[in-house]
Amino acid sequence: MNHALKWLGLAAGVFCSTAFAADSEALRERALNNFGVIPTEAPEIKGNKLTEEKVELGKMLFFEPRLSSSHIISCNTCHNVGMGGHDYLPVSIGHGWQKGPRNSPTVLNAVFNAAQFWDGRAADLAEQAKGPVQAGVEMSSTPARVEATLKSMPDYVRRFEASFPSEENPVSFDNMAAAIEAFEATLITPDAPFDQFLRGQDDALNQQEKEGLALFMDKGCAGCHGGVNFGGQNYFPFGLVSRPGADVLPPGDKGRFAVTDTVSDEYVFRAAPLRNIELTAPYFHSGAVWSLEEAVSLMGTAQLGTELNEKEVADISAFLRTLTGKTPEVVYPQLPPSTDETPRPVDTVQYE
């Protein structure tokens, strides 16, 4: 290479990196407008102050299999904090080895969702927590059984008293849910590469990931998957433009229709929050799709009416993988021993 060419190369390099820096700045600006900055601390929850005692109690309850009537299923069974806050299953397995109706959503960053469950039928995490505990196909317990269980262990009674100090009846099903909500509010992942990029670190995303981010906004994905959790804020028909097959969208599950009883809510679901999407295959409420690339491509046709080409799918997927954050450290809680008053596990039928 002669000198002239070398200088030309260097100049081009400088130009490019300046151009990229300018690109990064513009991209960051757009991304900030679309998504905003995720809080780095657990957000405040109206009517449920997060105290140290309550968060610790909530952690114990989150890992407490005796909240299920079989004594083997805890919140963590399907929302595993070591596996992206879910269970890597199409649909979860619960009491009596029954399958649940829908894919288990991640508990990570769930506090940022406008409502809980795929159909938004619970307004918040406390309301959500009461569902699976009672669902026959999940933990199959009852509020009365849960309260009897918790009241049977002096350590739990003390901890409920310390967590709900001004209450007359601190050991209650409602307070179980409030404590679990308090713990879950701490399960946020605000330090993904994307977040580092938003905070000004240009090289936190590589060129492909930046192009993927731009595409994610240009193509319209961010229209439904906006906000700090990249979704979880609103409801949309699955198959807005073109309805996918029955394998992905089983006709029996009409989504939010079951909540609102309104025809226009047929096959309407909450836009899935996409943080840590790399860790939460298989995808969709049906859990029918294992590949992130396939899911992205399917969203293009079903929701946007766009055939994304191979490079676009790869770029968007690469970008989505920059939403993988670090799950907060969770020290396994020590649960108190059962006592003579603790309800025994239900006599479980053996299926053969």
Place this chain on the structure above:
Amino acid sequence: MNHALKWLGLAAGVFCSTAFAADSEALRERALNNFGVIPTEAPEIKGNKLTEEKVELGKMLFFEPRLSSSHIISCNTCHNVGMGGHDYLPVSIGHGWQKGPRNSPTVLNAVFNAAQFWDGRAADLAEQAKGPVQAGVEMSSTPARVEATLKSMPDYVRRFEASFPSEENPVSFDNMAAAIEAFEATLITPDAPFDQFLRGQDDALNQQEKEGLALFMDKGCAGCHGGVNFGGQNYFPFGLVSRPGADVLPPGDKGRFAVTDTVSDEYVFRAAPLRNIELTAPYFHSGAVWSLEEAVSLMGTAQLGTELNEKEVADISAFLRTLTGKTPEVVYPQLPPSTDETPRPVDTVQYE
């Protein structure tokens, strides 16, 4: 109270406390002879050096539900480190909601047992770990499936290479077991009140607990439940003197007979290790007895031919509760995401 009486009282107090101190010394001496001092660090394991990498890998595998073909059962499901290392069930529930044949033994201090399982059929924890992974009623997987699963995730491959550096084929079913053994060897509880007493702290046990300890040795309990783990060293017929009823000793489970095929091993089981017994109800291989007092009383008649009176049962039980130690802190491991190569969970039959 007049002065003379006061002095008399004081003198008696001094005398008593000296007498108790002397008693404590003698009791400690006897206890040291019967049980020895539990190590405060994970013991060395022949042929399986405990490195930091291997222990951490073993912890991941211990919590890894993808070692089961359903992807919902991990070692921790039945040997819960937050619940005394077991599951508070008579017998565990496994694949397809099947019940296991025997009560799940605690993983805590299991490294100190001479052999593993109720019938001692595994020589060590590594051999043990291979059992449940393959058992149809437990995790229902195969060595080939496990190896394919682990090889599908680059993070596991790197960790196996770091844990078994000189080996040609580090990601193997055998090494999975070795890593789990390494982690389990760290699950020891050497700081129970009893251990503090052995180390010279007289008031670590109260008077009733000391009397219980003396009775435990006087009555012959320590004959089978000796050594640092208070059992786990040898095999004895259940019902040495008087066979308990079929509810506690189901006739279909002949214990060690199935291992040795020797008639004299009918209904022979490994003496259960008693550390953390307070945390491991229900008791016996059948898991038929929930009350510690009832279990102690039953052992008196069945094994010693002694009707322990109510006070003796209470004292021995109080002493046994001083064997409850502090489970080591376990930070929940972050497991790598499944990849396209990871074997999918088996299509699970739904039982209705």
